[in-house]
Amino acid sequence: MDKKCFESFFKEKYSQAYFLALRILHDDEASKDVVADAFELVLRRTKQEKVDNISAYLMTSVRNVCLDYIRKQNVRSHYVQASVQSTEPSTQNPDNWDVREEKIQAIMLSLDELTPRTRQILKLCYVERKKYREVALELDISESAVKKHIMQALSYMRQKFRTRQFY
Template identity: 25%
Template structure:
């Protein structure tokens, strides 16, 4: 057992992860995913949201793998990322609720309904157009994970590729989509980023 209660095994996995080793990423996923999921679920009280946020946590871990400090607890690092993800999710959810309340308070019921339908249709059209611009494999992975809601493990088995590869595709797809949609009005961006952010 190393300093601070960190095992030599955990240090070794973190060092391998820093070097971009996909197997190390998958080992850490197996070790921590259930505990992180339960923690997130306890905060958001929604299984679907918790599953989505769990995937976003591991996307962030993969993105930031080069700055992971093997001398510090990986468990604490993961839970800190998870808490920040939940905080951002709850903040976005609150903003959406405020927007909806404002629309309901300032417009007639019919007009609000029509405006919301138009807004959601334009969001959907913009997003679908951008998704269609992704490379075929990246599009397939993005749709399976983000649209159909499949877990990385399910997609890994379905396509015969590693979860780290799936992570990489999701990160690149999300950045591409945000860049493609950056000129959309602020109202649209709030709702789109609720879907795309991690």
């Protein structure tokens, strides 16, 4: 698909794709991001091979990207909830504060062991709650590079804390 044809397709189908995403996600900004990702998928796919019904492929892509987004949000929500629960004071055992403090110190030390770039990306994604796309634009790297840094950092942290007896 050439550039002009894709622009025409984009203008024609953007609203339909956006409202489908909005109906699923109920979030304006997330819907815009999902639609952008879906159009990117369609563009990449049409460069690689012929797609018979590009409109249907776009709507299916929007739906699938929405479902991926929801799954990601559920995982984040789970980790936030677990984090909140682990920092709540326990009236049954006041020594839990010492354990929590030890956990926090261990996490901070292990963050210092990461490369400065990975540490910066983790901060932008998890502290400042920026999306991968925003971080990629800010640091002038690809989204896949952001994901790679995150995956490496989390893998490193899991491996490091697997040996500790915190839980």
